[in-house]
Amino acid sequence: MIFMNEDVKDLNLSVVKAFTLLDVFVGDKKEWGVRELAKKTGYNKSTTYRLLSTLESLGALQKNNEDKYLLGLKLFELGNLVSIHKALRKQSRVPLEHIASEIKETVHFGVLSKGQVLYLNKTESPQGLKVSTQIGSYQKAYCTAIGKVLLAFSSEKEITEYLKMTSLDACTDNTITDAQVLLEELKKIRKQQYALDMEELELGLICIAIPVFDKNDEIVASISVSGPSSRFKLENIDNYLTIIKKGAREIEESINYYN
Amino acid sequence: MIFMNEDVKDLNLSVVKAFTLLDVFVGDKKEWGVRELAKKTGYNKSTTYRLLSTLESLGALQKNNEDKYLLGLKLFELGNLVSIHKALRKQSRVPLEHIASEIKETVHFGVLSKGQVLYLNKTESPQGLKVSTQIGSYQKAYCTAIGKVLLAFSSEKEITEYLKMTSLDACTDNTITDAQVLLEELKKIRKQQYALDMEELELGLICIAIPVFDKNDEIVASISVSGPSSRFKLENIDNYLTIIKKGAREIEESINYYN
DNA sequence: TAAATCGTTTCATATAATGAAACGCTGTTT
DNA sequence: AAACAGCGTTTCATTATATGAAACGATTTA
Numbered sequence: 001m002i003f004m005n006e007d008v009k010d011l012n013l014s015v016v017k018a019f020t021l022l023d024v025f026v027g028d029k030k031e032w033g034v035r036e037l038a039k040k041t042g043y044n045k046s047t048t049y050r051l052l053s054t055l056e057s058l059g060a061l062q063k064n065n066e067d068k069y070l071l072g073l074k075l076f077e078l079g080n081l082v083s084i085h086k087a088l089r090k091q092s093r094v095p096l097e098h099i100a101s102e103i104k105e106t107v108h109f110g111v112l113s114k115g116q117v118l119y120l121n122k123t124e125s126p127q128g129l130k131v132s133t134q135i136g137s138y139q140k141a142y143c144t145a146i147g148k149v150l151l152a153f154s155s156e157k158e159i160t161e162y163l164k165m166t167s168l169d170a171c172t173d174n175t176i177t178d179a180q181v182l183l184e185e186l187k188k189i190r191k192q193q194y195a196l197d198m199e200e201l202e203l204g205l206i207c208i209a210i211p212v213f214d215k216n217d218e219i220v221a222s223i224s225v226s227g228p229s230s231r232f233k234l235e236n237i238d239n240y241l242t243i244i245k246k247g248a249r250e251i252e253e254s255i256n257y258y259n
Numbered sequence: 260m261i262f263m264n265e266d267v268k269d270l271n272l273s274v275v276k277a278f279t280l281l282d283v284f285v286g287d288k289k290e291w292g293v294r295e296l297a298k299k300t301g302y303n304k305s306t307t308y309r310l311l312s313t314l315e316s317l318g319a320l321q322k323n324n325e326d327k328y329l330l331g332l333k334l335f336e337l338g339n340l341v342s343i344h345k346a347l348r349k350q351s352r353v354p355l356e357h358i359a360s361e362i363k364e365t366v367h368f369g370v371l372s373k374g375q376v377l378y379l380n381k382t383e384s385p386q387g388l389k390v391s392t393q394i395g396s397y398q399k400a401y402c403t404a405i406g407k408v409l410l411a412f413s414s415e416k417e418i419t420e421y422l423k424m425t426s427l428d429a430c431t432d433n434t435i436t437d438a439q440v441l442l443e444e445l446k447k448i449r450k451q452q453y454a455l456d457m458e459e460l461e462l463g464l465i466c467i468a469i470p471v472f473d474k475n476d477e478i479v480a481s482i483s484v485s486g487p488s489s490r491f492k493l494e495n496i497d498n499y500l501t502i503i504k505k506g507a508r509e510i511e512e513s514i515n516y517y518n
Numbered sequence: 519t520a521a522a523t524c525g526t527t528t529c530a531t532a533t534a535a536t537g538a539a540a541c542g543c544t545g546t547t548t
Numbered sequence: 549a550a551a552c553a554g555c556g557t558t559t560c561a562t563t564a565t566a567t568g569a570a571a572c573g574a575t576t577t578a
Contacts, residue, residue, distance in 0.1 A: 012313040014273035019317045022337055030342050034525060044568050054271040058278045062343060071341045078281055079338010080395035082330045083289050084321065113332065136339035293556060303537050
């Protein structure tokens with residue numbers, strides 16, 4: 001469901017409905033019919049039909065050869081124009097590929113946005129078994145390496161606020177679900193300057209992440225490397241860290257140069 | 260203005276207005292106030308205000324620190340989920356970088372969409388003076404190398420249809436504005452298997468492009484290399500072509516493998 | 519052949535979008 | 549200091565438009 005950041009204002013309900021329909025496509029199912037969407041959203045069949053027709057004629061949706069709707073090129077166009085974090089996205093691309101070409105695992109690059117990790121960029125592992133995240137999607141911060149790094153180097157006030165608004169639900173048996181334990185973990189991360197996710201989000205998935213700072217030593221983003229526990233061995237950490245840190249420095253140099 | 264692909268149907272006007280507002284941000288100006296947008300679109304100030312508020316609360320727009328609106332992260336999220344041409348976008352990334360790293364000029368990758376070139380991917384030149392196009396944006400086909408290649412290898416029927424719906428306006432003195440001349444040019448491109456744009460879109464800008472085929476030898480996309488006329492010399496063409504063709508073959512192999 | 523889908527259209531009704539005007543705020547000009 | 553001009557925002561009566569149950573025609577399934 002779409003996140004409303006203000007109290008119930010004088011919103012245009014048609015527009016809200018249109019975007020609620022589009023938001024359905026964020027899920028795994030990428031192709032929808034009229035009645036399916038009406039059922040999913042609870043909107044009347046006629047209303048749904050007309051909203052979909054409208055979105056289609058605007059290019060925000062498109063019909064495939066089976067007459068099912070899918071997200072359209074207008075959204076691709078608009079999405080590529082979003083200027084928020086644009087510099088970070090651009091300047092992270094090459095360094096991420098350097099890291100990925102050396103480590104051969106999936107590399108992610110993200111920031112904290114509304115108390116969640118927002119993935120701005122990635123380079124996928126060339127191997128068959130790999131993590132696959134959507135750029136532009138969100139993930140829980142407290143049980144990912146990238147999220148824990150971003151939290152660890154946030155201000156005390158932001159961390160407190162985060163803990164207040166977040167419920168630490170267990171994703172696996174390893175998930176940190178106690179606020180005190182999480183605070184200790186963040187302290188440890190600040191000290192060692194990297195974070196690990198030992199199957200805390202998903203069984204079999206291990207990640208390591210480090211911070212990216214600006215010229216004022218404030219954290220601006222984080223880089224993580226993720227791989228299956230079968231080949232992601234702890235004895236490689238020092239080696240991984242050396243490579244990731246090189247990439248982080250490349251990014252830091254370019255953002256300090258351009259700002 | 261947004262392209263309406265059907266006769267005036269039973270469209271939801273609020274949604275049309277919302278997207279017309281978003282479409283204003285496709286222009287060069289990326290930050291807008293309420294009254295500015297109202298003036299630009301012709302909508303009433305109150306209506307504009309409420310639509311903008313709605314779009315903001317949905318995350319489709321966002322306010323900067325000066326309370327001006329800019330495109331929001333919801334569009335980034337949705338844009339990254341658009342599945343049309345997704346495989347092409349993904350599989351072109353690495354080959355484009357190979358080309359760019361050898362030629363050191365901006366490399367573009369695009370398809371024909373609604374009679375225009377749709378840019379699906381790019382790698383920018385590392386040099387200061389460079390072409391800068393938006394991924395997801397559209398460009399005229401008849402006066403770009405990439406567009407002429409895509410046209411040249413389209414079916415006769417598609418070319419005829421293109422010429423019927425397109426007016427060949429001059430962008431520079433070199434632009435081909437006569438349909439017969441353009442048809443001759445396409446014939447030449449088919450024969451030599453590459454296209455040149457000799458400052459036909461913009462003075463000082465030269466491009467070279469080649470086709471990318473699928474396993475049935477149908478054109479699926481085109482790769483172009485663009486640079487300023489000051490350093491883009493015709494005697495380098497053979498060298499460029501060798502490099503670009505290598506990249507095209509990489510893409511062709513991966514799309515034939517995955518389909 | 520009948521039943522069950524689907525997307526689409528109809529039409530009376532009620533709801534929600536609309537716009538002129540007023541409001542409060544900020545910064546500039548007189 | 550006062551008047552002005554710019555901005556985003558709110559108000560409220562009016563009107564236009566979104567709405568949904570039902571019917572429709574076309575496919576697909578039983």
